[in-house]
Amino acid sequence: MTEIGKGQFDLETAVEPFDDGRFAVDVSDQWNIGDNPNGGYLTAIALQALRKLGPHGDPISVTTHYLRPGSGGQPGVVTTELVRSGRSVTTGRATLIQNGRPRIEVLAAMGDLSGQSGHDNEITIAQPVEMPPPEACVERDGLEQGVKLFIASRVDLRVHPDTSMAGRSTEAETLAWIRFVDGREPDALGSVLFSDAFAPSIFTRLGRVGWVPTIELTVHVRRRPAPGWMLGRFVTEDLYDGRMVEDGWLWDSEGTLVARSRQLAMLLPHADTSS
């Protein structure tokens, strides 16, 4: 069991202030999918810097535009700007730069998810889906399509046994359990990572068509998760003209909705979608 704040995730997203609004970071290659660091991992680095702009530590709305792949195993700089400092929300933007080139651009609202607003009215439409326990699910192994999943050393993903990546389904849906390999418990920051750490749900319909670049990802973290496995559901709701919208839900071990996510991604021109 690794304490929140002291896990691999915390160490490998840590940023060091060195100038007005600028932070140094070592981008690890242990979150790579093949040659490129996972997008959720890069966003978590930017959020570590944004946390330092004000008193609010929980990301409540995070939008990342993926400009170019990051470089695992190389240093980087996060530049930040405080957009607005409010009583309940701190808004900021951040750019992760490596080798002089911006890799991601982030615009985020940070807040407090400790549940102190005093409003007690609640609505929750999305209920957790039925899912066999993690032991009955399939471990995502370290190799897919000849691409090494370094991230498997950091994130343990257990996929629903009926989920096929063969491209024979009309549905495009991924269901899986997720947790940190080192036992570090989930939190609001980890929920942002987990919202972009699953295989693209479009694979279940089209097969493994290779890299599906994300143009933009927005995550809303709604609550701090309880300890234990988190359950993720990701569905490609709309594919048209080579661009798709994937919706995501994350629940904690108590079945509470923790995060909603949506991303706009694209099929590359050479992607085989003949199936």
Add this chain to the structure above:
Amino acid sequence: MTEIGKGQFDLETAVEPFDDGRFAVDVSDQWNIGDNPNGGYLTAIALQALRKLGPHGDPISVTTHYLRPGSGGQPGVVTTELVRSGRSVTTGRATLIQNGRPRIEVLAAMGDLSGQSGHDNEITIAQPVEMPPPEACVERDGLEQGVKLFIASRVDLRVHPDTSMAGRSTEAETLAWIRFVDGREPDALGSVLFSDAFAPSIFTRLGRVGWVPTIELTVHVRRRPAPGWMLGRFVTEDLYDGRMVEDGWLWDSEGTLVARSRQLAMLLPHADTSS
């Protein structure tokens, strides 16, 4: 019938370049809800500036953080920055400033929705809801809760006759037809406006609790709409601790899904949610 590019919407969102990446704008008060300009209108102003950063005219992913209310009837400046110029996507950010204070911060990907990618695989999960024709619906009048809806002079909204704002429903759902009053046909830019021009869906459950400030709005425009009325559906999917996530769908007159939207909004501390 007013041509696209020559309607009130186009005239009143027009921006004039005057410096490196800076644009002047007159923010109209005809899109006001009470004292404050509608948020979708302010976002459309920022997008007019972002359109000038590259060859891509269609907003495909737009995220707006609402920092402070805008000032209708006063001039403003839009500052922009080109984040990335790509073959299929131009990414930029924009800030609308009035009286020296930033009002909204926008991060957007602009693209081409003419349907030329060559990919013909399609998925559409969300189907249009059943809806009586506009003639059988209820006009949103010019006054609500004692607040004057100046925007009713620009946008014609026809609400489903069964939609109650009395706060007696367990559902929080708004259904309405929408179009420009002057007959200007909808387009991708107009679809962003329309994604933030409906009454908050939470009203159908809690009653008219007053101003529900949006923290952040993200709109994905998926296709250019056909001429005619557009149909909007907005649902509060999740309300917890005074913050809510509202999801939106816009279809065109042919029943084609045009835009998906999601916003994070908050109940003010004094909002009456006792019902």
